[in-house]
Amino acid sequence: MTDAELPTPNVPDSLTEPAGPAVGQDEWVARHAERRLLRGGRLGAVEERLRAAPWWAWLTVFVCLAALLPVGFSSGYVRRVAFDTVLYMLLALGLNVVVGWGGLLDLGYIAFYGLGAYCYALLSSNQFDVHLPTVATLPIVVVVGAVAGWLIGLPSWRLSGDYLAIVTLFFFQIFIVVVTNGDHLFGHNVTGGSNGIGGVDANVRPFNLFGHDLPVAHSGSFNVAYLYVVLAFFAVVFVLLRFVNESRIGRAWRSLREDPLAAELMGMPVNWLKLLAFSFGAAVAALSGTIFAALNAGVFPTTFAFPLLITVYTMVILGGSGSQAGVIVGAIVVNVLLELLRDAGNARYVFYALIVLALFGVYRLSVRLAVVLGGTIALGFVVHGIASAIAKSNVDGPANGENWLIDGLRHWVIVPRDLGPWKQITYVALIGVILLLTLVRGWWRVALLVPTLYLAAFVWENVMLTAPEATRFIILGAILVSVMIARPSGILGERRVEIV
């Protein structure tokens, strides 16, 4: 088709979607990927409806559900976990601006969270006898965070990628060192050193909104008002960031992520945009810090350490860096999982559910799935029968975490009274077998999967459940590895290509 045949260059009438391109035509080929994504049938129709729903509908439903959560759960623990999750979501949203949109690897992010927390504590405690009202503190802290982000962002003018990561990590370490030794800062006690700012003397005030103090605890348990406060912060931050992302600034951030040189040459002031991204991320982190300080009635340097940075990064990467919905899902999955895995009984549900789901995801409803499940169950009963025939002490060891599931499992998985060196041997063997699994294909894999699964259950019951603190991070790591293999762009992330 030559240009001469075409209508005048203005808004064309061909905008209306053509009914359906013929098979093999240019357009048919171009839309191939799109068609593959959509399912047919009733489920497909539902999925299409869900996809068509605008983001604010999702947000409204989500915020309403979260706000109704305290109605169903009166336990202070559940409410506190919900609060923590929303706080993590807020942190992840901020990090998403820098990492997901700006493409800047900022490993100093938690320093801004800490900065916000310390600023709040200094502005509303006995430390310097400053007691600003919360409505004044919040904007001050946000501005302080934004300015700090702007300054820490300056090295990004000259550095990118891993170099920038190392420099920002260095600033994070400086923050920790300064805060931990800040009780003799030029002769003044500023940050309270390793004790932090907290306790009765410091008297860090809780939030005071609309003339009401929000006490940290109501008759000993978590005050649910904080859940609503953090939810409101989250909703507002989500919408504001969304608006920025849909503006020319957001497009420029994404251009910068894709190709900084091309962005600069297309008229975008790249250096200024980098600082702006750092500022936005830091401001959100600082805001999150204020809530944290208020709820804990204090700040302590150990909170703002490396593991927290890794956790927030995990949320962003697992959920899908660059997608707001993605990082929220990431925050929920990671935090809820970590909480569930604290308790051995709950951890057991999670473990077996994940295994069954993963098997179903890989094999769907097929003969292989039946073989794997049937084989594993049969193998278990055989092994259990043999072991108990040899000696009763092989199967009547103590169970970790009592619930109905272990009552059933006791007839299947062996739990010896004394494991001896087998604790280490089986654990290492499990890792070896899993590695071996990645090397074989087809029915060999199915055959190997049966003993692997049984060994996994054995190690889980006898080794991993005895050390839940380590186990929960191992499980999280395993999930992260599997998700990154199956979906490199995260659970809800857009597919991205690097070089084509």
Next chain:
Amino acid sequence: MAEKLLELKRVSMAFGGLHVVNELDLHVDEGEIVSVIGPNGAGKTTLFNLITGVYEPTEGDIVFAGRSIKGMDPHKITKLGIARTFQTLRLFLNMTVIENVMAAAFAHTRAGAFRAMLRTPGMRREEGEIRNLAEERLAFFGQRLMGYRWNQPAYSLSYANRRRLEIARATATNPRLLLLDEPAAGMNPTETHEISELIGKLRDEGGYTILVIEHDMHVVEGISDRVVALDHGVKISEGSFEYVATDERVVEAYLGTKATATK
């Protein structure tokens, strides 16, 4: 004679001891299409990088629309009205086609982060204008970049369409001078012909002044008002296509011997 839109005055560029461009004088008049030719390593792309501010010349001065742009930041030069495409395509691959073009409207639009957060009426009006501008720029390419393609990621485009999208993106910066770095590279004969027509149309209908690097001599012959030949960073010939193509120094630069010119 028309007004000089761009003028390079004795521009030199050296990387250490390597002189890539040497005392180059070059000018482009308003409304002209000038082609730059030369063998590989002649300094053509470096010339583009000098004009757009990626490199700062070690000597000499570059004047655009009566103003020295030497040492300016690239985004400021773009804002003044120089836009370019890249020899090795540099699209924002994971953004949609229309977003690629909309992003390039950054320099001549104003709404900042605060107005975006508040979604002021002015900001929303400007967004509408950016969208219209992008649609108009894409419509310039006929059916090639229309309709359903707008919301596809740029990586899903074919090679030729990526080249077209790069030109569309460059025009969205509202330039006066358009620098095209090998627009016909990697295209088949039909597409090459189309690109030649398109470059003429860009000048006649779009009103852009065009400086183009091209290796395909059919394209150069078809579009150029004037041809400049470079070799080792030095201008070795300048004039009409017929003059430059038969110039002994040019033939020598390409072939290395004093063979008879076949074209």
